[in-house]
Amino acid sequence: MLQFMETEVYGNIITAWVIAFLVIMLVIGLGLGLRYVLVRRLPQGNPQTEMTWPEIFRELVDRLSPIVIVIAALFAGSRAVNLGGPAEAAIRSAFIIALFLQAALWADRLITASLIWKFAAQRSKTPIRNAISLMQFLLRVGIWTLALLLILDNVGFDVTALIAGLGIGGVAVALAAQNVLGDLFSSLAIVLDRPFEVGDFIVFGEKSGTVERIGIKTTRIRSLSGEQIVCANSDLITTRIHNYKRMAERRVLFQIGVAYGTPPDLLEHIPELLKQAIEGTERTRFDRAHFATYGDFSLNFEVVYFVLSEDYNVYMDVHQAINFAIYRTFAEHDIEFAFPTQTLHLEPFAGALRRGGTLPLTIARQGGAES
Secondary structure (H helix, E strand, O other), X not given: OHHHHOOEEOOEEHHHHHHHHHHHHHHXXXXXXXXXXXXXXXXXXOOOOOOOHHHHHHHHHHOOOHHHHHHHHHHHHHOOOOOOHHHHHHHHHXXXXXXXXXXXXXXXXXXXXXXXXXXXHHOOOHHHHHHHHHHXXXXXXXXXXXXXXXXXXXXXXXXXXXXXXXXXXXXHHHHHOHHHHHHHHHHHHHHHHOOOOOOOEEEEOOEEEEEEEEOOOEEEEEXXXXXXXXXXXXXHHOOOEEEHHHOOOEEEEEEEEEOOOOOHHHXXXXXXXXXXXXXXXXXXXXXXXEEEEEOOOOEEEEEEEEEOOOOHHHHHHHHHHHHHHHHHHHHHOOOOEOOOOEEEEEOOHHHHHHOOOOOOEEEEEOOOOEO
């Protein structure tokens, strides 16, 4: 029996072949058995929704190909025998190819799970879904390109010229489509950084409107006058944007003028009357009211308050209610609103004739300089 085991077959004794066979069967048994147990024991998740790390690990194990396990077993078993140069090189190349392909599958799934986890709260929105799909495509292209280059390099191909060719081709494509690529990456910046979202009212440059759609190349905005404004994403990224939808409250500053001749005591009481008019209106927060300036024909008060809503219609309703309250309060206290006036000063006719026969006419603005 021992003499039989020492018999040489294809350059190796039978003992070596038996050891190689046992190693192969052991690796296949352990690999497939462990894979089966983990897949059965770990929780299963939905790949299209947010997943926990145990669920992701289960899916990675499930994506471990049995073919890769068999090739790894053959590679491990081949270490126990001497197969010669060509056979060993073939098994080694097959193992490297399987290893890089399996690593690419795992990297693909990890990236998908990471993107879904990061944007889980916003995945119901169409722009977010589009951005995730675009990023998945770009990352997958990168992963599989890298895996292909590593495989070719490890099996003996010279990839230097291939990489140089891909680089030159990439530069040429980038130059030819730089505007499209600029808008493409700008759309990703908008979706990821979220300076605005669908439904936000924004002002950019001299234009304003409500965002209707964020596309890969352009963003559609509905203006107040009704027409649709189509803007390149790269233009929006490079301009200053005022997003009124994200205001927690709206600050309002306005001035009101009363007539010259208003009694001083009543003038001192006006800031308190303005404060009462604002605080008596819902959804407001009073800030200040001051006698600010002497105008050409009015004594000007400056008032600041906050509307506790970002909605423009709510602001207009609140400001209208405040204007009504101020008008009613001023009427109750006999406070006269100022308006542009002119005063004519006529000199007596007889006095004008004695100074030369002319009739001087002096016109002056109340509170202003004579002319």
